[in-house]
Amino acid sequence: MENIEEMGKILLLFISIISWMVRPPLKLRLIFKQMEFVGVKSIYVVVLTGTFTGMVLALQSYYGFRMFSAESLVGSTVALSMTRELGPVLTALMVTARAGSAMAAELGTMRVTEQIDALSVMATNPVKHLIVPRVIASVIMLPILTIVSDFMGIIGGYFVGVMVLHINKGIFVKNITRYVDLGDLYNGLTKAAVFGLILSLVGCYKGFNTTGGAEGVGKATTEAVVLASITILISDYFLTAIMF
């Protein structure tokens, strides 16, 4: 029952975000600040996870495909997995851990120290001022980060496949271009945008509704990460079912 109520509240928050989003002026400076926070500052972690995921995928699928002499499919397996699933999902999970939790903590602290009330008192809508820029930034930056993750994953797979396992370079690349098409790439990016919406919405909701001082902030942060991660994974299934 509580979960359903919470879902309803998140949905209401989403609707009010939409309604504030279309009401000018949009505070570009705040959006850019959040884009820097969500996007630019996540590059390092996304590059790292993307590269190593691609590498381990190449290694694992190599041992599998070797059993029936289909090593040449390693490249396309890595590329398909990265573009369709792992790129968007891993990026979203990493950004949830990094930025989603930070959103919850930051907004939670602002709530318990009455900064959000202060905003309201100064006739500034806190949803517009605090949440809208975060959601917009996340929805824009997640696909961008996913591009980086996809690319680094394929590079990582290429490194392991071609440099370490000595799969033919030409075939490796050719099979990627043969079996992956633009649809895979773009659907993955669409997913990433949805994940961006989810993680920012959940992070902001949890932070915005924090009660109970410093302890409450900690709780809100944890809950935000858990709820966002679960929602991302569940919605991933449904998005995949719809798209592919």
Next chain:
Amino acid sequence: MIELVDVHKSFGTQKVLDGLNLRIEDGKTTVIIGKSGGGKSVLLKHIIGLLKPDSGQILVNGIDITTLNDRELNEVRKNFGMLFQEAALFDSMNVGENVAFPLREHTKKKEKEIREIVDERLRAVGLPGVENKMPSELSGGMRKRVGLARALAMHPQIILYDEPTTGLDPIMTEAINDLIINTQKNFNVTCVVISHDIESIFEIGHNIAMLYDGKIVEYGTPEVIKQSDNPVLKQFLSGSLVGPISIM
């Protein structure tokens, strides 16, 4: 003029405001006293529309703010300034940006003009030249003064103070009290102050209201209050453990 008519508010099963009536006069300072956790902050938040009453009316200049939508409420709020208990400075911004925030939000003033206003307000609260400090670098008293500077930035008609002197040393308390009095005199604003500090309330208040059990049990000038034989008020002013106010 602010008028609260038969305001009820409960959080869950706990009744905080129970048929409260209060009239706050223009151009005067009204101090609301009462025990901790007795609903004083809640009352203040009702006046500025942060909380909505379960029933009752809250009239600001004749408009019932409980019936307003967000946009209309924001228009009303532009007449208010509020100093929060812990100042509630935005810790992602420096002092200058904090004070300039309402100006940037609601006016089309040029940067230079804004900087001048910020400088002037900070001077008025006795903190010239701290624009570039972050709130975390300031002491509690300094933060409160910056908060007051921010509250004054838009020249509001009504200023709400939520325990402005709590947790400050006597000198700083005196300084803040002077600020409240001077601001009131200089700009002829309406002030609502929440306080526990007995000495301060008689110093700054034109009118004093005692909140007890969700109602205003006593209201009057400091002289009236001092001579009141209301047992609740008497116990509160004397700080006695014996009396109708229970300690929990």
Next chain:
Amino acid sequence: MFSISSEAKVGLFVFVALILLAYMSFRVGEYGFGLKKGYFVNVVFDNVTGLDKDASVTIAGVEIGKVERISLTDGKASVTLRITPDVKLEKDVRASIKSHGILGDKFVEIEPGTKESGYIEVDGQIKRVEQQADIDKLLRELGTIANDVMAVTASLKKVVGGDEGVANLRAIIQNTRELSENLNTVVKQNDEKFSIMVSSLKNAATEMEKTFAALSDITSKINRGEGTVGRLVKDEAVFEKLDRTVASLEEISDKINEGRGTIGRLINDEETVENLNASLKTIDKSMEGINRYISKAEQFRTFLSYRGEYLFDNSDAKSYLNLKIQPKEDKFYILGIVADPRGSRTTYDRTTNGTTTHTEEWDRDQLLFNAEIGKRYKDIVLRGGLLESTGGVGIDYYAFDDKLRLTFEAFDFDTDRDPHLKIYADYRLFKHLYLTAGWDDFVSDEGNESPFVGFSIKFEDEDLKYLLTSTPIPK
């Protein structure tokens, strides 16, 4: 340290990421950014099994486009190809579906044509389509079929050598021809069945090849004098017996020609022939009646089957020719003739001087008749009626989508003898060809029991039409 504004950092990052996206898009999609270029060309295939949207279109292995969509037009697969603008297709290009890779992906291969023929315009049609089968391969296979057919003819010549055989065959063929003509009126014209026939013949041919190889093996063994049969053949005495037999056979055939004996009468008597014709006409009429009666033509099916069993212990073959009429999915009638090497049995009881002597006579010329009625219950068929000219019942069990049939038959119930029991299995190798093996008369007390192997061919009426009308009938 320079302080870079958020806007600059974000801008730089987005710019770099978009370059990566552009790069990946270009590598992955031939046309970049999802912009699709190229013109459409249509081609119609009979069958595009395995071909998917976005499959490659190549000339000499170079990709020149993709399959844009596949749709069904008049029962054929209409495939729309998107061809890169800088490739022009001649009007006489030939399209075919090939497969490559470990996964056996299908793609469309285009063989270039000649410049003189001009070029196909946008939304044009590729007229020359090579269907999945290869013409050369088909010709080669036809060659082997011809050889096999010759071999079959040669063996048939041996089997049907002699006037009697010819006469029998002629009678059968005569009847069959009439039957076929009757069937012609019943059956609708359908040219496409011919290609199915050819493919099944192809299948049958390979199988026959194996059979004849085995047969020639047996023949050579016989020639070398191995085995019982071999010794028999090599034995001079046997030949004398054989000579005598042949002589008597000639006598018999002479008699037949003169109109003596049952068969002779049957064949030479004009009346009989007329009777037969009349009865066939009646059948024809009644079949027409049935067809009219049953509005759904597809419900009414007729099958003609030939079945040959080589009986090991008799070293002889038993043949069946059956017509199965199936008016409903689960109900059928079988009419047929059986040529049993043991012939037809007739028993005589003679009472002389108070003692009854029991004699049996075998008429080897006598054909046996089948007339059965059957009903199918899911995988089980129960049938009964005249089996090899005696009363009997049979039960069939079908398995593996009717590919395998197990049969048990019991007939010739006589108080003096054990009944004739027969058990065998049929297995469908190809569409019309079945392999069979079993044990005939396995409780016989007269030494008639014999295991057998053989094959059977089964055609449905629509197939028959083509087979029969295109077979020249010897006069």
